[in-house]
Amino acid sequence: MTATLTPGTTTPPRPSQPRTADRAERRRHWLSRLDVKASPYAYVAPFFILFGLVGLFPLIYTFVVSLYDWDLLKGQGDFVGIANFMSVLQDEYFWNSLFNTLSIFILSSIPQLIAATFIAAILDQNIRAKTFWRMSVLLPYVVTPAAVALIFSNMFSEDYGLINNMLQNFGLDAIGWKTDTFASHIAIATMVNWRWTGYNALILLAAMQSVPRDVHESAALDGAGALRRFFSITLPSIRPTMVFVIITATIGGLQIFVEPRMFDASTAGGAQRQFQTTVLYLWEMAFFRQNFGEASAIAWLLFLIIICFGLINFMLSRTIATAETKVTSTRRQKRLARLRSARSTPATTRSTEDAQ
């Protein structure tokens, strides 16, 4: 970087100098400029090349496929324009899958994030064997989703499952974990929560660790209790991380596949599609019905839906942030205005303000 600051002053072209030296000087100048301008692009290029290959290209190719009548095995057929999108939008199973996805998403991410925040807050305290506890909460995340689904689908099995057996021991009715829509959503949300709560807790914990301790201490000195400090200091300080966690949870939640797939391995999301998520429906469309064109259309619609959700989340978090600054700034302005007016015309304004 510093090299660029000097050349301007050191290279006034002198006629007595040989042309080759002049050229070499210019060349060095040009190279160093190139270095400054181009190098950063070269450094970030690997990511974008990789993204182009494994991210952008499939995205565009999927869109191309979605415009054709495309059989999985037989390949490309006639160009049909947006017909695939239209038929997906008129397909009741698509809307059913979307409803299931949202229901499972809400049942999983909300309790999950609340639990993760509180676990993180507890881990943030000065407890014994910190590393042990922190490692333990991450343990479920290490287990592959397929194994989690196997274990849980056994637990939630209707005739032989651990949970229904326990319920029946207490004289309660068995729950149709795989036939009842709501119960199956709870079962799948449980799997998701079990796996992701600890992961989110660790990320939130990292954010909490960076909140300055002296803020907490001074608040404690001022008499703020633990709960008050949590809501007034910890939570507002970790807002950016919170937004990150919420958005990644949204993306993950809308793409849920393995858990419902493994929950009942012999059907694609329940015999009556009780817990068929959108990705699972996409899978059924591609590999059972072999309609690759429509499957690609579903993939693209899901992509757009996720972007919408991401934008909504982003805007919500932005308005929360700006609302807060607005509140503080208007307060400050009022206070300043009051101060100023008190200095200039003390008697009249005071009296009118009092009168109000």
Add this chain to the structure above:
Amino acid sequence: MLATGCSAGSGSAASGDEDITLTITTFGTFGYDDLYKEYEELHPNVTIKPTNIDTGGNARTDAFTKLAAGSGLSDIVAIEEGWLGAIMEVSDRFVDLNDFGAQDIKDRWLDWKFEQGTDADGRVIGYGTDIGPTGLCYNGKLFEEAGLPSDRAEVAELFGGADASWDTYFELGAEYTEKTGKAWYDHSGFVWNSMVNQMDEGYYTSDGELNIEGNSEMRDRFDQLAEATLNGQSAAQTAWDWGGGKAFVDGSFATFVCPGWMLGTIKGQLEAGGGDASTGWDFADVFPGGPVNWGGAFLSIPTTSKHQEAAAELTAWLTAPEQQVKQSKAAGNFPSTIEAAETIAEESAPNELFNDAPTGAILAERAKGVKAQFKGPDDSVIQENVFGPALNLLDQQEATADEAWQQAMDLLQDLVIDN
């Protein structure tokens, strides 16, 4: 054995001495592990890398994905009868085994099995491994408890012997259910599968036209099954899971439809569920409604294989009668070659797990008169995604026969006709 292997090649010294690795993908219980070792000993330059996928359904997804991608398939791929119809639509993606001497060894197989593996243009794209003649599995202990005979021959007689009909089967089921309060069969899907496979033409006519709506014979059979199911004869089990095999041990149901390869499945389920020979399962030489074929597989070589000749040689060797006999003993399924079937029938080796029933000999008997039905491109979709949900409603007692049939017709419209 060596002679069989060599005669399978196209006359030349096939793979030569070059070191090669052949990959092969099978599913379920194929019983090939020992055969791979044997082949490697006979051909020191060949290394076999096998992959086995747990169920046929997952194997189908695997094969279809790789076919769509145009790469990734093994040198040899096992294809199930149920999705052979879809594979036949892209048969040019598989090697024509005529180029590797298929016509010379054609006489090994039952005629219909060889024809099933041949496409419309006469290209042979698969050698048959096993077929699915079907007998009746029953639990002798449960039969005794219900006051029914438990002896194999008497049970066959009880169901009507050669004249066994679904009427008798469901009548006995009603009697059993009333006496014991337990279910008669595990779930209605498999029974339905057997009933449809038994018809001359199933979901498709032999010309490949859909054959469901307005098919009164099929509707009659559906109503018959629906009535029995709604009367509590179905245990409403989850197929391929059966509570981790526990349903085969705890007496949830007393009968089970058993194509040859299912004996291997039951073995696995009994092991998983903690059962053994004392659980009481037995195998009778009888089947309601007469002979029926359910399933059976083929070994095919995709054109993407780099070692087509060596793969063809291995395929021919694996499906030769001698190897089929060994496979049948390891996996419990029934061979598709005439000679192997005769060997199995003559040996009539007792199957310990099934109360020493001579399962091979019984299957050979059950195979008589069996002929495979034409399978269309969407056969497995219709089986699983059209009738599966409708029958499940009946199992859960949540629909009348009419409602369930109507759901199946709606699904047929959505998933197959309008697709």
